[in-house]
Amino acid sequence: MENGIISSLKSILPILGELIQEDVSTCITDREKCIAVFINDKVPVAFKEGDKVPKDNPLFIAMEKNRVFSAVVPKEAYGIDFKAIAYPIRDSNGKVIGAVGLGKSLDKQARIENSAKNLFTSLGQTNGAIEEIAGGSQKLSNVINGILSAANDTNEKINETDSIITSIQSIASQSNLLALNAAIEASRAGDAGKGFSVVAQEMRKLSQNSSESSKKVMSSLIEMKKSIDAIVNQVNEANAVAENHAAATEEMNATIDEITTISKTLVDETKNL
Structure with missing residues (x-):
């Protein structure tokens, strides 16, 4: 039975x-x-x-x-x-x-395992590419910070030059006033003051030329400062973009790492089916 x-x-x-x-x-x-x-x-x-x-x-x-x-x-x-x-x-x-x-x-298991392995390999390659991008972003950020530092140093030098030009303009103004007083005194001295009058005139011309030149230099420095300020603003914007890009790649890298871990677990689990 x-x-x-x-x-x-x-x-x-x-x-x-x-x-x-x-x-x-x-x-x-x-x-x-x-x-x-x-x-x-x-x-x-x-x-x-x-x-x-x-x-x-x-x-x-x-x-x-x-x-x-x-x-x-x-x-x-x-x-x-x-x-x-x-x-x-x-x-x-x-x-x-x-x-x-x-x-x-085990055909289905083999297909799943192969797909998981391919995914794992692809994620590894993607992760490597993202790490290269992150490294490039860091280098870009370093370069931008270097440009900002150089621009700020240049602005400081221009500010120092502003002070020097202002001093030159003040000296030129005083020299012009002294030359004018000297010419008046030479005129009062008559023939005895003619030689001194010539010196006073040349001194006045020199002070006027110095004043005009310092004004031109000051004007050029102002324009240069404006250009540098514009560069600084643009570089700051680029730096913000680079920092956001670096943060995004770090976040993406973390996500890829997580997916890679999951895919590795999937590969291991399919072996136990």
Whole structure:
């Protein structure tokens, strides 16, 4: 008389693949031979009713060890890679009277694993590119800071020059006033003051030329200062953009690292399917 467990298995195994939504082939054995086989086309196990159970078969090992046993069967054996899982069937007294086996296709697992590996590799390359961008952003920020420092130093020098030009203008103004007073005094001295009058006139011309030249220099310095201020403003804007860019790449890099960790976990998990 057929064991009740075996009868139940014969009823459920034909629809097992549909229930678990997997490509599986199943079989039932007694202690010596296969007594029922349910083959899925995608797991074409060459095992039929009446075949003896080889000693190296997971079904035989499960019965001998009286416990569940699993092994990956390479494609060299049946043309595809699949995972074989065998479980001993026991009677009401706990005696092993047979085994139930399941062959699960690893094709889907292999595709997932390959996709995960490709994703992992792509993320690694992307991460490297982002790190290069981040390094470039840092270099750009350093260059911009150098330009800002040089521009600020130039502004300070211009301010110092402003002070010097102002002093020159003051001296020129005083010299012009002294030359004017000297010319008046020379005029009062008559013939005796003619020589001094010539000197006073030349001194006045020199002071006037100095004043005009200092005004031109001052005007040029003012325009230069305006240009430098404009450059500083533009560089500050560029620096803000570079800092935002660096922050964005850091955030992106952190996200890529997280995705990389997840993809690595996915690769590891698919190996355990």
